[in-house]
Amino acid sequence: MTPAAAPADAVPVLTRPRRTVVLPALVFAALALVPAGAFALSAGYLLDLFTRVMIFAIAALSVDLLIGYAALVTFGQAAFVGIGAYAVGILASHGLTDVVVALPVALLASGLFALVTGFVCLRTKGVYFIMITLAFGQMAFFTASSLAPYGGDDGLTVQERNTVLGLPLFEQPLVFYYVVLVALLVVYLLFRALVASRFGRVLRGAKDNALRMTTLGFQVYRFQLAAYVIAGMAGGLAGFLLANATEFVSPAYMSWQRSGELIIMVLLGGLGTLHGAIVGAAAFLLLEEWLSALTEHWKMIFGPLLVLVVVFVRGGLIGIGAALARAAGRRGPRG
Amino acid sequence: MLTVENLQAGYGETPVLFDVGFRIGPGEIVTLLGRNGMGKTTTIRALMGLVRPTGGNLTFDGQSLAGLPSYRIAQLGLGLVPEGRQVFATLTVRENLVATAAARFGDRWTLERVYDFFPRLAERRGHLGSQLSGGEQQMLAIGRALMTNPRLLILDEATEGLAPLIRSEIWRGLGRLKQEGQAILLVDKHLDAMTRLADRHVVLEKGHVVWCGSSTELAADQSVRQRWLQV
Amino acid sequence: MVEPVLAIDGLRKQFGGLVVTDQVTLSVAPGELHAVIGPNGAGKTTLINQISGVLPSDSGTILFAGRDITRLAPHRRARLGLARTFQITSVLPAFSALENVALAVQARSGSSFRFFGDAAAEPALNRPAMAALDEVGLADRAAVPAGHLSHGEKRALELAMALVTEPKLLLLDEPMAGTGREETARLIAVLRRLKGRFAMMLVEHDMTAVFALADHISVLIYGRILLSGKPDEVREDPQVVAAYLGDEIEFE
Amino acid sequence: MSTTLLVVQVLNGLQLGVLLFLIAAGLTLVFGVMDFINLAHGVQYMLGAYLAVAFYGLTGSFLLALVLALAAALLFGLLLEAAVFRHLYGRDHLDHVIATFGIILFLNSAVKYVWGAAPLSLPVPEALTGSIVLAPGILYPVWRLVIIGSGLAVALLLYVLVSWTRIGMLVRAGATNAEMVSALGVDIRRLFTLVFGFGAMLAGFAGIMIAPILSVEPGMGDTILILAFVVIVIGGIGSIRGAFVAALLIGLVDTLGRSFAVDLLRLVMSSSTARTVGPALASMLIYLLMAVVLYVRPTGLFPAKGR
């Protein structure tokens, strides 16, 4: 809670997306310190693991933008990740390996796909929207699977990571780690500004009561389409990074299970908070990593864990944090 | 038959009712009066078990309502016409009426009688709840509550959105019910009609009962009318 | 005669076999408060839905400020200056009262494709919003989420939202429903103050309000206009009394 | 393509449709009628199949296994409702998604833990093993006819139950406004519990009936679940009739697409291109169908009215 030092003419508004600063700052600080920890423990694989976490966090952020702020429950977000990844893979197989080419192509391709499919999908609402996004996701998946020149179902090895203006910077795990971190930070800040902006307010309003927004004079569809394209491009960015991280692209990146996992990550972390998506992605992937090391039957633990989180905590892991903070705040003096 | 003592309730951490108490005897009509947001609906919701009271006693026919789920309370004979109608949108008019119908305490109210009472509903019997006009929905909500043949009928703004003609029909109908011995708890803004109809009135202000008395007392007490009801 | 803000001609709407509005012809002059009354299910809400564009019309035309809007999408009509409130309260429950109104201000300002800048801190949005809340008596409830407001307060909020769009015509569907006497009186005062600023079309069963406010009344029965005239003509008309007003004279 | 083959394929399509309906039926009930997204429907279907295999192993009789497995599926459904679903009524759809996803993970893994990863099998009941001759040289397995029959029976049962009985009314009412149903004197919780149990039983029933023609393995419910959702979405959520029509439609489109896509494409393109495009198209066909249907009718073929 920020102290009441508001500017004089500000009026109290409860529903502005809460401008939490502490938790996101902590999250990013922790991520920035991971490499130091990794070297201290001489556990280089931690870098890879957290690189992966951050890449999925970007994808999860894009899902949170849609679900958490626009009530557009997308069940096909993995397709955009896949498209971004395939842009890297296909370009590389034709010898085009520089970021200058690959990144814009990845963003454009995913943005374009979002524009075209969003145009159709946004005619529907609710569960119908869920299913139609799934349909397009599946079509992308099957298309990738039948791309025989690019490995079809087997996928495509990316012989080397993208170069930056000819420099093989991404080959350095540490450099690549920070590149991903910066990408995550940029997406996060961008989205944060977005949801508080006039544009974001319309999105949130439409989430609350779309009919009312229409009679107020907003053409809700256009705002949602714009959000869909932005989220699609963020997904494409994640795919671009994922292809570089794994040096491999595969239709499996586009499977509906993956889209589902992205939703679960966001819900696990806490919907409609943005940093919750990052926390959720980290929690999901780290739990998966650690539990699966414990036992082959780790899903027998992970599944009930998810159920417990939903039933007993509202608002995901962030919700637990907030509840604890409140409890502490009630006891201790206000800071 | 209904006794409310020192009732307290609220939403989440916001208390709304602080001290509400009144009683309704058999065959009596009692009204809850008060300006907007003073806690009339909340009192009714607490009665019906839709809001958990945080304190006080509720008894109906000597049986405590504390902790009972709302369906048990309804089964004791409380019939609710909720604020905002809340008809079942996906059910037809007929289905709305029969789905929750019951004859636990007599069977005075049947489908035919409700249709007689509101001919409009008979005309629209095949319509879905969502395809009704506002007033028709209101009639349906009243009919639905009557079909449970309640011992205590609770009407929360039941004449909202009804045409004057129908409204007078309702007042007349309630008058007939009273003669048949039906107990009624009434919330409405039509003070004149209510003074004519009701035995006693309870005035709420910010979750407290601030006045209580008969129709004659209310008519006589100009200060109450001015201070709490702004008439 | 001045050109009417709204001129409806031969409007009709049918649901399946049920004709709900039929040959509705009426016009609203600038600055006029035109009340539409009629029994439950007569088609009043349907008419408002047709005018605001929520429901397409089967036949007939709607002229708004001289322009044919019969086939225009609802949001386009809203932009032309056609605002409405809903019979069943419709606000954005998760937004604060102030933000509800601020959104309406934003809708009027027309520039919503702004991706940066904290909308909640924009005085250009908040000041007019606050003023409108004040006007309907909700100033002290500005920060409360609309979903937590009482019934009557939501009504007032809806009115405030409509106000700030500075409409040419405001469609009001039973604004008094569910408000207590005090609030009804206050709403009447607010509407009276607003009279003349823009035209209004009022659908209402509260005859106190209707006769206190209306310049002109149309009576709709079974989807057709039975009578259209000055309040006194309507009040005395035996047909209207028999079909709608009834014997219990509650008003005055 | 010969006419006989076309006729047979149409029949096959309808048959697949009924199969899909059988699986989607319980889902429509719980989702359409109670507004609860139960992703665990797929694993409940799987569990039905496993239980049947297990009980068959114990009793050696298909009929006994059917009865016992149904009872067990019902019991399990009630258990699940009490333990998990009950806490989630009236919550956001997304809460349903995450909780039931958790159940999927758990059950898929638990089944593997208990019965092993290897696929299991349930034989067709002895009396129903034969085939009948449809056309010269074309045989139709009797068990398939049994499946069609039971699918139709379930469709009818559900339709009557939901549309015509008071329980059906109450459940539909409860889906839109549970609080009011309760305030009018009906124990809506118990009703929901029953519906859930019934839904679980339907899922289990589908699993049992299909087990003799499919492999019983962990994860067998996952793809099926998606198909079932496609069915109820195309049909219009909450509409039993819609689900039935959509299931038949999908069955037909999928079967005919698979059978004739290549031949048809050959009419407009070279044979080798048709060979690559055809199967890819056939795989996507139902999703394409869904996208087209939803584009034209954004709330499905038979949208529930009044929501």
Add this chain to the structure above:
Amino acid sequence: QDKVQEKLKVGVIATLSGPPAVLGQQIRNGFQLAVKQLGGKLGGRDVEVLVQDDELKPDIAVGKVKAFVDRDKVDFVVGPVFSNILQAIVKPATDGGAILISPNAGTSNYAGRDCNPNLFVTSYQNDQMHEISGKHAQDSGKKTAFIMAPNYQAGKDSLAGFKRYFKGEILDEVYVPLNQLDYSAELSKIAAAKPEVVFVFLPGGMGVNFVKQYRQAGLADTIPVFSTFTVDESTLPAQQDAALGFFAGSNWAPNLDTPQNKAFVAAYEKEYGAVPATYAFQSYDAALLIDSALKATKGDTKDRDALRAALRKADFVSLRGDFKYNTNNYPIQDFYLTKVAKRADGKYQTEIVEKVFDDYADPYVKDCKMK
């Protein structure tokens, strides 16, 4: 000397979740059985076997393999089951300095143009398995065939493999969607086409569904089915009698008559309660291969050239009998036609019918630059 005493680490990566888990388990079991029988040692060194599940997701597999290499510092990675996972992990495994032994997947690119000195395959080149059926159908004078596979790369390769040796008429070539459940449409087509032989490649659950439905449609008694990965010991427990008489092509069968194999099958069944399939034996062979190479280098893994040379020699007795490495690190071996049979103890297995190829090398080796 100290170094040799250090524990040898081997990372096994296989699909252990989802429906194909049964295959991954066979790979894990086969390897662990061998290590156990060798007294917990390979080439005299104590072994620690780390097992990870790739979940059939390439990016997960990459992460797990990177962790094997970076964190666990394994010398060998053994796995995976599926070709698409192999494609994903070859680079991270071999770039990271480990030697990758593939106990099942053997794609054509790694046999040819992408052949890799640090990748050893103990199974086969995928095409070969399909060629067996084609060759046998051709040799036994079949004139017409109906062939079918799932619509993905391996499916297309399989039908191409069949057609490489089969010169009769292909009545229809059908690609079904991956994980198709109901085959009525295809069965009707087969019944209408009346081919002399049906060839299918329908791995896992697809095979179970197909075989049961083929039998129920009454076709099993009239038209013989040749197959790959459609009827094997991993699916037979579910197919049972329905699969009796189905043919398959393989480089091995449980009843292959060598003393080592008999002992292996008996031990495997005793340990895991199931009949082993090719996955298990090839993974068992992978352990033997490592064992043989480490024996040759006296436990040393640091000198990679020596280690690779030793692996190349394949100086061990394979369960399948003849086994030697070609220059692309893919085996040269015999292939058989097998047939499903019910054993006296009621269990089902494939049994050898006849040898179809002798010392058969894949053709891609000519594209491989390794010598």
